[in-house]
Amino acid sequence: MRKALQSILxxxxxxxxxxxxxAYVSVHIPPxxxxxxxxxxxxxxxxxxxxxxxxxxxxxxxxxxxFLSLIAILIGFGFFTRFLxxxxxxxxxxxxxxxxxxxxxFTGDGDKRDKKENAEQxxxxxxxxxxDIICLQESRLRKNNIFNxxxxxxxxxxxxxxxFARSSSTFGSVTMxxxxxxxxxxxxxxxxxxxxxxxxMLIGKDTIRVYNLHxxxxxxxxxxxxxxxxxxxxxxxxxxxxxxxxxxxxxxxERRAYQANEIRKHIDECPYKVIVCGDFNDTPTxxxxxxxxxxxxxxxxNSGKGFGRTYVGELPxxxxxxxMHSKSLKSYNFExxxxxxxxxxxxxxxxxxxxx
Numbered sequence: 001m002r003k004a005l006q007s008i009l010x011x012x013x014x015x016x017x018x019x020x021x022x023a024y025v026s027v028h029i030p031p032x033x034x035x036x037x038x039x040x041x042x043x044x045x046x047x048x049x050x051x052x053x054x055x056x057x058x059x060x061x062x063x064x065x066x067f068l069s070l071i072a073i074l075i076g077f078g079f080f081t082r083f084l085x086x087x088x089x090x091x092x093x094x095x096x097x098x099x100x101x102x103x104x105x106f107t108g109d110g111d112k113r114d115k116k117e118n119a120e121q122x123x124x125x126x127x128x129x130x131x132d133i134i135c136l137q138e139s140r141l142r143k144n145n146i147f148n149x150x151x152x153x154x155x156x157x158x159x160x161x162x163x164f165a166r167s168s169s170t171f172g173s174v175t176m177x178x179x180x181x182x183x184x185x186x187x188x189x190x191x192x193x194x195x196x197x198x199x200x201m202l203i204g205k206d207t208i209r210v211y212n213l214h215x216x217x218x219x220x221x222x223x224x225x226x227x228x229x230x231x232x233x234x235x236x237x238x239x240x241x242x243x244x245x246x247x248x249x250x251x252x253x254e255r256r257a258y259q260a261n262e263i264r265k266h267i268d269e270c271p272y273k274v275i276v277c278g279d280f281n282d283t284p285t286x287x288x289x290x291x292x293x294x295x296x297x298x299x300x301x302n303s304g305k306g307f308g309r310t311y312v313g314e315l316p317x318x319x320x321x322x323x324m325h326s327k328s329l330k331s332y333n334f335e336x337x338x339x340x341x342x343x344x345x346x347x348x349x350x351x352x353x354x355x356x
Contacts, residue, residue, distance in 0.1 A: 031254050035253050125341070132178050132179065141166050161179070173195055213292075216255035217281045299331035
């Protein structure tokens with residue numbers, strides 16, 4: 001009986017290893033061509049955890065079986081470091097401080113706070129961080145009674161210039177900076193209210209392009225979260241929610257793939273060094289991350305510490321907000337701020353501009 005149980009568990013272990021390897025491969029498969037692997041990539045942390053449990057089990061029961069999951073984890077160790085860093089790289093000798101934050105239209109993290117009060121708290125945080133470049137996503141831009149962009153730029157001591165673009169009649173993205181802006185533009189996507197703006201800044205004698213991204217979200221309604229969290233698929237109404245959410249996720253995977261490809265083309269044609277900030281709405285084991293980060297450095301991987309989660313809303317809390325940069329730049333002091341005035345957390349890092 002004991003051997004039979006071990007044999008069954010070994011089969012499940014093999015399946016867990018295959019799933020982990022599939023997660024590694026999934027980042028190379030465009031979801032708009034074949035979307036199933038995207039769900040496997042999204043499940044990477046869970047699949048990884050299952051393999052770690054198998055390692056612990058075999059350490060006690062049958063040591064030689066440990067290597068099955070251990071080798072699979074080591075093969076994809078680069079994926080692991082995108083989620084967890086043990087020690088960040090710090091330096092006081094840097095040139096530019098960058099901050100990125102999805103402010104969720106200043107509606108808070110679901111705690112019913114007053115929107116104007118929430119905006120004031122966020123502006124106060126921005127002032128205290130004294131960043132040289134600030135990228136905001138989902139900002140209110142139409143009315144000034146909650147967030148007055150021009151006044152905010154005037155009040156922030158370190159900020160002199162700004163760019164904004166509406167993704168709808170009310171909301172959009174904002175890039176603020178202390179550096180002179182010499183060019184600006186937008187990347188708009190078909191059949192989507194998401195947007196990317198880019199800003200060419202003169203930093204010293206160098207021109208650097210800053211991309212401010214907001215990729216497609218899942219648009220899952222708050223009322224559906226209860227059914228998802230219950231994990232009860234026996235009731236017909238819950239099954240309907242699961243089907244609905246599955247369709248929404250598939251659509252978001254496909255749209256982000258298209259958006260990531262468009263952004264990648266734009267970066268490839270850019271004649272300058274780049275800084276890429278924003279809300280990808282996707283994890284580090286995704287096609288979007290893999291496509292946009294190609295030939296770029298991830299500031300969290302280079303100088304972050306801990307799990308680096310940036311999304312604190314409903315469902316699992318993953319890292320979906322990023323600061324990336326050309327490899328000729330060097331990042332230090334990456335930090336995810338414990339500032340819960342949105343369903344995202346702000347991220348900051350310092351960059352050293354290596355003259356080449």
